[in-house]
Amino acid sequence: MTTPSPILSLRDIRKSYGQIKVLHGVDLDIYPGEVVALLGENGAGKSTLSNVISGTVMPTSGEMKWLGAAYAPTTPREAMDAGVGMIHQELKLLPQLSIAENVFVGRYLMKGGRVDRKAMEERAQAGLKRLGLDIPPSRQVEGLSTANQQLIEIAKALTLNARLLILDEPTAALGGDETQLLFRQIERLKADGVGIIYISHRLEEIRQIADRIVVMRDGAKVQEFDRGDVPVRTIVEAMVGRSLERMFPAIPVPAEDVTLEVEGLTAPDDSFRNISFAVKKGEVFGIAGLMGAGRTELVRALTGADPIASGRVRLNGQDITPRSPAEAIRNGIVLVPEDRKLQGVVLHHSIAENIGYANLDELTSNGWITSKKLHAFADDFIKKFGVKGKAGQNAGELSGGNQQKVVLAKWLARNPRVVVLDEPTRGIDVGARSSIYALIMDLARNGVSVIVVSSDLEEVLGVSNRIMVMAQGKQAGILDRKDANDVSVMELATL
Template structure:
């Protein structure tokens, strides 16, 4: 019996390089994508994945090299050129129109008309069809700005599916999704793959790669360093190829927490009804994990604990002292710090420098005799940047940093005030393996210092690897709190879907 020849590639990339003043982002990349194939593109932040994806999608022009699409020369000048040829890209950073509804965002660029007028019924039906594929359960007429980050990501994916593309480039599509939504997306990809749609799949979640990838391409420092004909490659090998070294243990060891209760939450309910009757305690040196599917109320809960949202009832105490509701200044004053889930919109000012971002919430510590001096800001920022391992000159705009370094800027600006309670909402979303290990070490150090830490994550492996105890939310209610020794992925998911 003879093996059938492999189908001709729909996309070929030959010798693609991209240089910017003072740096080379890509060097001589070759790549082939065949019909109905999922290629995983791996690498640390800054390895060149986004640059290569942008070139294929027409958003970036290469310095050298050629491409073909379906056997013909292909050199898109704009993303519109790529879309008209059947190539779409779903960006990690959402590009939605916040004041339009969910259905309208999905339909943008593909407005269904009847007799020259927009057909609202057709638009709703088409939007529901695509959103169902990715597990979206929200309202079609809801403005996108009211959705969670995960909900917005689902809309972004559904919008791309409306293109009827032959090749979809997915840049960290599940970074904001929980296990249930991720499973729905992977099933959608399998269905489209069976119909001949090809995918370039960029992700830092190696477990997903094993489930969905037909081939794996690894980039490091702008070069292709490895290619595998299967997604089932040992994670340790992929990590070594991505970072150029062995990451022996992703999750550090944690000492048992102390007896002292730092944070006490008693029977709190959200004024908007997004969570009900939540009670928990976090001790000094404890990492308390919060898990649950998208829409369970995790982010709303921790924002309320940080006094950013009003409560209907209940009480929050720090070291036994009641914390006022909806008063973030008071919360900061008593030592509560929240690292938000959306670092670009809520965590940093992208156009400002590293040092200005770090200094902004710490002006009281920098002020001398009523004045803030540039030299004082610089000294403070340099010390914080060194402590948290931020790469780059402190005078650089935060927008120029990788995702991992941007997250370290967020950590440094809030942790430099030495808070007692640290809440991390999706602390490693969209961050590569090397940067994740670094942030986990920071969390371990904070626990050793006796901080009370809450970690909210859609990545079950992360919650299980970090937390001493895990609370599972479902539909805004506490379904149970488990010790780390009794917590498993199956058990957490069973509670989360009750």
């Protein structure tokens, strides 16, 4: 049998932002009907390379060929018209538009000179159904959970009839059932001859879905495996250049003093109901549950980001039930949100500015902030948290993991009493996760109460003194560390 020609060929692709070199001469071929896993630590260049292929970023040099012809898209629309679709790690939906409008944005179906909404909704509904999502396509996107929005992004890609799909962390917000539905769709796309570039930090997924693995490090392709069932240790060693296992640090024993008390907290929309728990000084309190359990809604209300219908929040015995994020922050409660690009950082502002925005009271002198003082303040925390970037660099130029470190830095600079982390390692590589876990334990050792919400069951089990499990907006139970395991958590989560 003759080897098929690649649908996409990259040769010596380079990209620089000023003096910062992001890609260093990358060569890559993608063949029809295969899944190529593109792996590497945050900042390795995976997303930049994907953005070059999908027309979002122009390379500094190098050449690409698509179906044997020269290929140099200057916009995502050009790439889409050629047959290249991309699902970004960070959601790109327009909240004020309907699901169907988002699925077909920029390529509305027309009939008789008018937008054919019926046809768009029917095709969008078909894509949603393939992914097991039962939501009317006429519904507005605003207010949908992150997981549902991710599924809509995937449904959007499924309607493109693309020859190449780039999936950047497509399962980061999905549960096990949703992930398996996606994998079944990928198998169907492969059978139709679609090539797929699959980016994920969930290495256990790679064995299930990948035909080939390409590993990047520091902007270069460093290794390639001609199969997907490569041992995790081998992949990680290629990614980080050293042997590394995913390990959780020792968890400190909390004090007996209670810092935070939540009593009967209920949401106006009933997304969570009658939630009560207490967090001790220096305790790591995990919150687990399946998609739609109400975890994110709960912690957003707890930190003043969303309204509360009833219930109380007490800090050191005093009622401080927050009605706004500013109230929560003044009382020493901060939230590191699930969606860092939408809610965590200002992408077009510098790292220094992002860190400074949460600490203006520390930086202001007679109503003024000097650039020198701001940069010196930011430099301390850039160094402390290991951010790979300079104070004056735009946050939007950083990898997802480094953006997360900036979000952590800006809030922890305030020395809070309660830190709420919603999906703290979402989209963060195995090398960087250990530093986040170590940071959580440092906070606990210093007497800070930490609440960790995570879809990663291994993670929430590995970092928590106790775990509250939520199911369908209700509090299903609280487990001590010695009683918490995969089975006990999932039994409560499926009540």
